[in-house]
Amino acid sequence: MKTLLILGAGTAGTIMASTLRNKLPKGEWTIALVDRAPDHYYQPGYLFMPFGIYTENDVRRPMTRTVPRGIDYREADVDRVDAAANRVFLPDGTEIPYDVLIIATGVHPAPEQVEGMVNGDWRKNVHEFYTFEGAKALTERLKSWQGGRLVVHICEMPIKCPVAPLEFTFLADAWLQEKGLREKTEIVYVTPMSGAFTKPVASGILTRLLDEKRISVVHDFAIARVDAEKKAIVSWDEKEVPYDLLVTVPPNMGAEMIDRSGLGDELNYVPTDKHTLQCKAHANIFVIGDATDCPTSKAGSVAHFEAEVLTENILHFIAGQPLRSRFDGHANCFIESGHGKAFLLDFNYDQEPVTGTFPLPALGPMRLLAESRLNHLGKMAFRWVYWNILLPGWPIPLVGHKMSLRGKNIPPKELKAAA
Amino acid sequence: MPTKILAGTPVDTDDEGYLVNRSQWNKDVAAALAAEEGITLTDGHWRVLDFIDADFKERSVVPGMRRLNKVGNIPTKDLYALFPDGPIKKAARISGYPKPVSCV
Numbered sequence: 001m002k003t004l005l006i007l008g009a010g011t012a013g014t015i016m017a018s019t020l021r022n023k024l025p026k027g028e029w030t031i032a033l034v035d036r037a038p039d040h041y042y043q044p045g046y047l048f049m050p051f052g053i054y055t056e057n058d059v060r061r062p063m064t065r066t067v068p069r070g071i072d073y074r075e076a077d078v079d080r081v082d083a084a085a086n087r088v089f090l091p092d093g094t095e096i097p098y099d100v101l102i103i104a105t106g107v108h109p110a111p112e113q114v115e116g117m118v119n120g121d122w123r124k125n126v127h128e129f130y131t132f133e134g135a136k137a138l139t140e141r142l143k144s145w146q147g148g149r150l151v152v153h154i155c156e157m158p159i160k161c162p163v164a165p166l167e168f169t170f171l172a173d174a175w176l177q178e179k180g181l182r183e184k185t186e187i188v189y190v191t192p193m194s195g196a197f198t199k200p201v202a203s204g205i206l207t208r209l210l211d212e213k214r215i216s217v218v219h220d221f222a223i224a225r226v227d228a229e230k231k232a233i234v235s236w237d238e239k240e241v242p243y244d245l246l247v248t249v250p251p252n253m254g255a256e257m258i259d260r261s262g263l264g265d266e267l268n269y270v271p272t273d274k275h276t277l278q279c280k281a282h283a284n285i286f287v288i289g290d291a292t293d294c295p296t297s298k299a300g301s302v303a304h305f306e307a308e309v310l311t312e313n314i315l316h317f318i319a320g321q322p323l324r325s326r327f328d329g330h331a332n333c334f335i336e337s338g339h340g341k342a343f344l345l346d347f348n349y350d351q352e353p354v355t356g357t358f359p360l361p362a363l364g365p366m367r368l369l370a371e372s373r374l375n376h377l378g379k380m381a382f383r384w385v386y387w388n389i390l391l392p393g394w395p396i397p398l399v400g401h402k403m404s405l406r407g408k409n410i411p412p413k414e415l416k417a418a419a
Numbered sequence: 420m421p422t423k424i425l426a427g428t429p430v431d432t433d434d435e436g437y438l439v440n441r442s443q444w445n446k447d448v449a450a451a452l453a454a455e456e457g458i459t460l461t462d463g464h465w466r467v468l469d470f471i472d473a474d475f476k477e478r479s480v481v482p483g484m485r486r487l488n489k490v491g492n493i494p495t496k497d498l499y500a501l502f503p504d505g506p507i508k509k510a511a512r513i514s515g516y517p518k519p520v521s522c523v
Contacts, residue, residue, distance in 0.1 A: 236499040266485040
């Protein structure tokens with residue numbers, strides 16, 4: 001028997017376990033899956049918890065329900081990978097030998113990387129919403145909000161789901177209006193980037209939206225520390241932004257296990273071939289989802305598209321063939337804009353998000369880079385799709401891993417450049 | 420594509436003033452690019468520029484802040500003192516490398 005070992009049972013790891021269990025003969029291959037958490041979380045749902053749209057139970061299921069059948073699952077931390085010996089060590093000394101390894105250990109917020117962030121004010125007036133605990137604490141904090149200065153802040157790029165801080169800002173604006181607190185609340189959006197988003201067309205549209213909603217933007221802000229006494233964030237060039245409530249996105253680091261194994265870069269991301277998803281340093285290690293250093297969004301949709309490519313490439317690898325399937329960086333993101341509406345972005349390594357229709361040209365029915373109620377309904381329906389279609393490894397109709405240019409309004413200059 | 424004369428050498432730049440062709444770069448061009456930013460290059464600056472150069476040759480990307488800290492052993496505070504208001508962008512431009520891409 002050979003062993004394919006997957007580290008991490010989040011979105012990427014679970015999809016890989018599901019698809020590979022259907023592809024690899026049971027008599028020849030054991031598929032082992034290791035994760036330290038007893039529950040699987042629907043991470044896009046964290047955004048909605050503080051505003052009472054989702055409850056804790058909407059976003060959490062026990063692993064017993066999400067790990068597919070026929071998988072050798074262990075709830076355990078990982079101490080390290082010994083890539084030279086094709087072995088993974090658990091903290092209790094258990095060794096798991098593997099023939100093929102998939103690293104799907106994701107990223108996590110690392111607030112301790114910013115001086116003064118984890119201090120007396122942490123989870124009181126300084127919050128994050130990228131963990132279940134964080135979203136819960138912020139939900140409680142908002143219940144007692146009476147107005148003041150709400151600062152939504154990104155520490156540094158890259159971060160998981162780079163549109164989430166904007167969505168949080170738009171949802172907060174709408175929620176404050178409903179509660180009659182918007183006039184008593186000043187909302188400030190602070191980013192290390194030069195604009196609201198990394199890509200020019202989307203950045204322009206989103207900047208206008210922030211402006212319409214009377215949200216002020218502080219850009220090019222590189223945080224040096226949180227000054228809890230002054231209740232201000234301070235940049236390296238000594239600019240200060242005061243807050244009453246700070247909702248920050250801490251630096252996103254890969255798993256410490258990656259560092260202990262000597263497999264990562266300075267952020268513990270694994271250097272990965274961005275097309276084949278093979279680890280650059282070891283041929284029988286593959287990397288998927290947020291754990292890679294691929295220059296596309298760290299997002300569930302990316303993990304899903306990568307899973308199609310990686311499944312094919314692992315089958316090629318096992319058969320001793322060249323890795324023929326290539327990932328194009330495809331990401332597909334809904335952006336909640338408040339009041340029951342949302343935007344939709346569809347892009348890849350080469351094509352920035354533009355306007356148009358999705359998934360079909362002209363027919364849509366969803367509109368790209370434009371606000372609509374249907375986009376919002378799509379986002380809300382996605383939770384069901386996640387649990388029932390995505391994790392079990394079924395394909396989503398009409399939406400493949402290769403981004404389609406059809407239906408996209410691409411500026412003529414760029415089309416020429418692409419041709 | 421704008422062409423301009425820096426330190427007596429014609430160089431091609433993009434619209435934001437980053438060199439398009441690194442073979443047109445030399446230490447005098449670096450000094451001229453630094454002067455445009457109001458910076459006079461010292462040994463401290465060169466330590467940063469040399470690291471970016473070596474790292475770019477190895478990995479084909481301009482290193483980010485954390486890489487400069489961890490691998491280059493240059494603290495963020497020093498970088499801001501040397502290249503105020505956006506050290507990576509400025510240091511990349513003075514080194515003759517492209518504008519760093521912020522990730523998606």
